[in-house]
Amino acid sequence: MTPFAYNTTTNITFGSGSASRIAELAPVRGAGACLFVTDPGLIRHGLCDATLSALRDAGLHVTVFSEVEADPSLATLMAARDAGRAAEVDLVIGFGGGSSLDVAKLAALLLGSDEDIDAAWGVGQAKGPRLPLVLVPTTAGTGSEVTPVSIITVGEGEKRGVSSPVILPDAAVLDPDLTLSLPAPITAATGVDAMVHAIEAYASTSANNNPISRMQARQALQLLGANIETAVFDGQDIEARGAMMLGSMLAGQAFANSPVAAVHALAYPIGGTFHVPHGLSNALVLPHVLRFNAPAAHDIYAEIAADAFPDLAGIADPEASCAALIEALANLSRRLQMPTRLRDVDIPESALAKMASDAMIQTRLLMNNPREVTEQDALDIYTAAW
Known part of the structure; x- marks a missing residue:
């Protein structure tokens, strides 16, 4: 160890x-x-x-x-x-x-x-x-x-x-x-943000990735995955609201010690330049960054797939499990009625190159990513998300 x-x-x-x-x-x-x-x-x-x-x-x-x-x-x-x-x-x-x-x-x-x-x-x-x-x-x-x-x-x-x-x-x-009066769109965006924290903390290549953080990331995904839709569509359900708060906290503890990576690095130009809320910024690039990372991290993503989505537990092949996780996350955003494309939040295609350049500034985050991200990679991810 x-x-x-x-x-x-x-x-x-x-x-x-x-x-x-x-x-x-x-x-x-x-x-x-x-x-x-x-x-x-x-x-x-x-x-x-x-x-x-x-x-x-x-x-x-x-x-x-x-x-x-x-x-x-x-x-x-x-x-x-x-x-x-x-x-x-x-x-x-x-x-x-x-x-x-x-x-x-x-x-x-x-x-x-x-x-x-x-x-x-x-x-x-x-x-x-x-x-x-x-x-x-x-x-x-x-x-x-x-x-x-x-x-x-x-x-x-x-x-x-x-x-x-x-x-x-x-x-x-x-x-x-x-959190009982939190509107559904904010509940959805912040909930997915917490899931991103847990996923990136678990897969982080930081030298400080550790057993405590990994345990907390998995517990967070179990709480968040099981309760996010209830919290969004039945906001007065105090049990779901409480589970989301605990899941968010556990994910926070996880990434506080095993730092996040490229999802956040690519989300920052979206929020900083176009003032898209942080959680939604993460959600917009999440499946595309995970698909980019998959060749280097499919085993890791497969380990947590059933934590977030228990119906994926029966998939034995790691590559198939990873792919199913990514698709489930993309479908979750759609079910939560969140925007799913950069164009849906009024980001023009002409802005993507500058965003890719800006994302490269986030070296403290990119260094934790399971796969190296170049500026061209960032542009390709943004293009896929657009």
């Missing part, structure tokens, strides 16, 4: 209503003032109310920063940092989807250490320390509450990441009640 390192969030709380009991957590009990990072939609729909009331009832001075947008910009991150500085906070709470959680992670870093963000981009470059950090996801997809990764959009659409155990939160609160 090869050496590996495994890191995750120190404290994880799961259960209906748990977000309203946030003041019971140790990092919150020890704080006097907190920066609450979220997005305007969650404020508008009152989803934050119970959590904010619990914090204020516990005596905390709460500064709400609710300007986080999809694919958050560097300017948004700096505005969150400035709001925290002005309020002299000693705790950061992220509440929302992956964008809010990513901003909260880096706001905690910048507020705790005054670190230069330009020096923190990349793997293992963030030094810290950071402020105490609690994350409360409202979607079941990103797994950001248990990952050491934060993605920010810089300039005209380039996505840059900070990957460091320093930004793993002290606590994560998983409350499936927060």
Whole structure:
């Protein structure tokens, strides 16, 4: 067995209503003032109310920063940092989807250490320390509450990441009640995103791919595959919602330690340039990247095919099992009524070459792919997806 390192969030709380009991957590009990990072939609729909009331009832001075947008910009991150500085906070709470959680992670870093963000981009470059950090996801997809990764959009659409155990939160609160009002399209896209995390983590060629991550990836696929359609089409099913949250978290733990690869690398230009939601960006290229990888990874994909789709268990031949998995994933997107082609999200064919060039920037992801991806390969994958 090869050496590996495994890191995750120190404290994880799961259960209906748990977000309203946030003041019971140790990092919150020890704080006097907190920066609450979220997005305007969650404020508008009152989803934050119970959590904010619990914090204020516990005596905390709460500064709400609710300007986080999809694919958050560097300017948004700096505005969150400035709001925290002005309020002299000693705790950061992220509440929302992956964008809010990513901003909260880096706001905690910048507020705790005054670190230069330009020096923190990349793997293992963030030094810290950071402020105490609690994350409360409202979607079941990103797994950001248990990952050491934060993605920010810089300039005209380039996505840059900070990957460091320093930004793993002290606590994560998983409350499936927060996902009950999530619209079907977002439920579908975030759910497929979580499945991508599990698949890429399991097949990652990272030297840190390890037995714990592989076990979590398989458990995640079992939960996600069995519950995603129920969660999408019967959104009030709390059991399905809870299973999706657990599956998303497990997939997050898996890819936090065994990093994702070409699906994400090719998804980033879609989201960064055309502002397609991250989960949908992944779904659009997923089957095409897996078909490209299949000659080098069909045995690996065959091992997890029945985890996601139990009816594939009877296929003995690895190549046939891999092909069936890829087709099942493509069919799942269709059943979930998701767009399945790049042209369906208004990406012109003329943009594909630039997207392929942009994807090559994501070397920290491409290095984990089971098969080497050239710029021409990326263009061919985009063309197949178009």
